[in-house]
Amino acid sequence: MKEKEGFVDCPEQQMILYVEKEDGQFGPMQTGSYITKNYINDYFTKRNNLVHSLREQISRREISPVKLFMVLEDLTTKELSARTRIPSRKIKKHILPVHFEQLSEDLLHRYAAVFNVTVEQLLKADPGTEPLHDESPKR
Amino acid sequence: MTTIPFNHNMGAHCESGTITSLLNHAGLTISEPMVFGIASGIFFGYFHQHKSFTFPTFIVRNRPGDMRKNIQKRLGVKFQTFSFKQEQEGIEKLDGLLMQGIPVASQVDFYYMDYVPSWERAHVNVHFMVVIGKEDSEFIISDSYFPKPVRLKEESLRRGRFAGGNMSPKGFLFYPQYVPAEVDLQKPILKGIQKACFNMLHLPVPFIGIKGIRLFAKRVVDWPKLARDTEHLSHEVMKINILLEDQGTGGAGFRFMYATFLQQAAEIVNKPELKELSSELMTIGDGWREISLFAARIGKNRDLGPAKMAELSELIMDRAAVEERFFKQLKKSIK
Numbered sequence: 001m002k003e004k005e006g007f008v009d010c011p012e013q014q015m016i017l018y019v020e021k022e023d024g025q026f027g028p029m030q031t032g033s034y035i036t037k038n039y040i041n042d043y044f045t046k047r048n049n050l051v052h053s054l055r056e057q058i059s060r061r062e063i064s065p066v067k068l069f070m071v072l073e074d075l076t077t078k079e080l081s082a083r084t085r086i087p088s089r090k091i092k093k094h095i096l097p098v099h100f101e102q103l104s105e106d107l108l109h110r111y112a113a114v115f116n117v118t119v120e121q122l123l124k125a126d127p128g129t130e131p132l133h134d135e136s137p138k139r
Numbered sequence: 140m141t142t143i144p145f146n147h148n149m150g151a152h153c154e155s156g157t158i159t160s161l162l163n164h165a166g167l168t169i170s171e172p173m174v175f176g177i178a179s180g181i182f183f184g185y186f187h188q189h190k191s192f193t194f195p196t197f198i199v200r201n202r203p204g205d206m207r208k209n210i211q212k213r214l215g216v217k218f219q220t221f222s223f224k225q226e227q228e229g230i231e232k233l234d235g236l237l238m239q240g241i242p243v244a245s246q247v248d249f250y251y252m253d254y255v256p257s258w259e260r261a262h263v264n265v266h267f268m269v270v271i272g273k274e275d276s277e278f279i280i281s282d283s284y285f286p287k288p289v290r291l292k293e294e295s296l297r298r299g300r301f302a303g304g305n306m307s308p309k310g311f312l313f314y315p316q317y318v319p320a321e322v323d324l325q326k327p328i329l330k331g332i333q334k335a336c337f338n339m340l341h342l343p344v345p346f347i348g349i350k351g352i353r354l355f356a357k358r359v360v361d362w363p364k365l366a367r368d369t370e371h372l373s374h375e376v377m378k379i380n381i382l383l384e385d386q387g388t389g390g391a392g393f394r395f396m397y398a399t400f401l402q403q404a405a406e407i408v409n410k411p412e413l414k415e416l417s418s419e420l421m422t423i424g425d426g427w428r429e430i431s432l433f434a435a436r437i438g439k440n441r442d443l444g445p446a447k448m449a450e451l452s453e454l455i456m457d458r459a460a461v462e463e464r465f466f467k468q469l470k471k472s473i474k
Contacts, residue, residue, distance in 0.1 A: 001395060001425055012256065014286055015385065016151040018172070018395035020421060026399040028171070028389070030149060030286070035380050035435055036258070042377075042439050043258055046370045073250070073262055078190045083303040113298065116251060128257075 003029055010037035047072075051127060058125050064100030065125035066091070069115040072127055084110045142272030145242050147281045147288050151389030151396050154206045155180060156283025157244045157267040162216065164242060165318040172389075176400030177213050177327045178206035179334040181393050183462075185346045185355040191305035194365060194375050197355055197382060199392035201338065203246075203265035203306060207313060209334070213327035217317035222309040226301050229310030233270060236314070242271045242281070246311040247299030254280070254289040259385075264306045270296075284387060328404045329473050335397075336470040339462065349463045356455035360448045369441055376451075377438035380431040391431070394424030401469075412472045416465070423461050430454045 003019040010032025017031045054068040070080055081088040086107060093099040094107075103111075105119075112122045121128065145164060150156020155175040162169055175181075182201045186192060200206075211218050223229035236243045249255065249266035272279035277290045300310045339348040346354050366372035382392070389396035401417035404410075433454060437447045 001390060001421065001428060006390070013259065013385070014149070015284065015387070016149050016389055018151065018389040018399045026172075026395070026402045026417065026421065028149075028151065028399075033385050034432075035377065035385060039377065039435060039439050040258065043374075046374055049370060074193050075262060076191055076193055079262070079304045082305070082307070085303065114302075116298070 006031050008032040008034050008037050010034075012036055012040075055125055058097070061097045064095050064097045065122055066100060066111055067095040068125050069111070069117070069122070069127065070095070073115060075114075080114065083114045086110060141274065142279045142288075143237065143240050143242050145269065145271040145281055145288075147271075148283065149286055150283030150387075151175075152180075152200065152387040152393070153267045153283055154200075154203060154265075155396075156387075157269055158207055158210055160269055160281060160283065161242065161244060161315050162210075162318060165315045166320075167214075167216070167315075167318045167322065169322075170399075170403065172396050172400035173324070173328075173403055174206065174210060175393070175396055176335075176404060177324070177331040178209040179331045179338060180206055181335050181397045182338055183348055183351045183355075183392075185351040185358070187346070187354070187358050195358065195362065196378075197351070199383065199388060203267075209331070213330055214322050215319050216315055218313045219316040220311070220313040222311045224309070226297065226310065229300060229312070230297065232310075233312060234273065236312070237270065237273055241314055242269050243312050243314045244268070245270050245296070245300060246308040247296065248302035248304075248308065249299075251295045251299035251302065252282070252291060253295045254282070254285070254291055262302075262304070264302055264304060264308055266299075324404075324407050328408055332401075332404070332469060332473050336466050339466045340470065349459050349466070352455060352459035352462060356452045356459060359455065360445070360452050363443065363445075363448065369443065372443050373438040373441055376434050376443060379434035380438075383427055383431045391424030391427040394420055394427055398424060408473075410472060416469055416472060419465060419468075423458070423465060426454070426458055426461065430458070 001019050003021050006017045006019045006029055008031050013033035013036040014030055015033060016028045018026060019029050020026055054071060057063045058065060058068060077088045077091050081091055108119050108122060112119045115122065148160055150159060150171050155171050159169060159171040159174045180200050182199060184198045187195045207218055210216055221232055233243065244267055247266050248262055248264045250260045250262045268280050268282040270278050271281050276293045278296050279288055280291050281288050300308055302308065342348050362375060363372055366375060384390060398417045398420035401413045401420060405413035433451060437443055
């Protein structure tokens with residue numbers, strides 16, 4: 001890749017790209033993320049739709065907030081089990097509302113810590129507000 | 140406690156960038172592509188099913204930790220390493236090293252790095268960065284993905300260091316304890332290339348190396364059956380772009396950085412054929428870049444029918460063919 005083709009104006013996500021310089025030498029250039037620059041709004045649309053769909057399933061009592069966070073954070077049952085030290089067979093129960101509602105304080109805290117949310121957010125199935133593209137932190 | 144004077148540099152990749160920064164700090168001037176190449180970083184692996192992944196995925200670098208181990212073995216550097224069963228012990232060790240003025244690399248789950256924008260975060264237990272100081276309840280971090288040092292809450296670093304799960308960091312820390320005054324790079328370069336060729340051509344595992352690229356090409360057409368819905372499929376297909384370009388590869392799934400290594404290596408080992416191969420790999424990388432852009436485009440347009448998935452498969456299969464030829468030539472060139 002030539003240096004002039006590598007530049008992407010995206011201050012929100014900077015990165016190093018290795019390119020061919022004008023003198024034929026290969027080396028690093030600091031540039032921006034192509035996908036963040038062009039498609040970040042698509043990411044937020046899909047994520048918001050997913051949160052909406054999972055919350056509807058919670059309101060229909062088909063799943064619990066544990067399942068919502070597992071899907072949002074791409075965690076398998078085995079992976080969540082290893083992170084929370086809660087057996088997989090119990091997690092499979094906790095993704096159902098009837099069992100989730102009986103969770104102890106300790107188990108709620110363990111789930112919340114792994115999902116990086118407060119217990120209150122876990123109970124409300126609230127993953128927090130995603131910053132809009134224009135409000136995202138600048139690097 | 141204050142911040143240790145440390146020359147922060149951006150790097151393409153977290154592990155090679157971290158090792159490079161630490162070696163430079165310790166007095167050994169070496170480039171990131173040279174670290175990556177000597178450590179046989181270039182790789183390919185496809186995982187259609189894995190207990191820790193919710194969807195098929197692939198990797199484009201060798202096993203996390205192997206870069207450090209290979210650099211130690213091939214350059215004669217001695218890294219001091221620590222992992223911990225008790226969190227408190229790990230927390231005290233890090234504080235102690237910083238008090239001694241030692242910048243120290245830490246392995247963490249990327250998800251808890253609160254200086255990273257939310258859309259970039261994922262539960263990946265193999266992110267590496269250098270801790271260079273502590274002020275009040277915040278650590279000062281030199282993370283090679285960022286243009287400047289960043290601040291991280293004490294609690295976030297604790298969560299990241301002691302996350303459980305696949306490849307759990309267990310609070311892992313390392314720093315170079317001994318760096319030779321002078322290093323002859325010739326043998327390490329040749330050893331690094333030899334091992335990379337073996338990994339890409341001969342590892343007897345059906346999902347690794349060239350065989351892994353072919354498996355990826357064959358199985359990607361099955362992805363629609365595995366997705367929850369079209370938006371999920373779109374997300375996973377667009378992740379091909381992220382895995383090849385955005386997750387610290389230097390572009391084209393590390394192919395551009397490895398080409399840079401080969402160009403630098405050609406002069407050191409005095410083998411002009413490596414320079415020709417470096418140009419060829421740059422062109423091969425352009426093909427991977429084309430796959431990245433294609434995946435992003437069809438994902439965004441939700442144009443994910445059988446014809447487009449087959450086209451994606453063909454593009455990947457073509458990379459397998461050209462990389463097989465390339466690595467065979469590379470192997471021959473160092474004999």
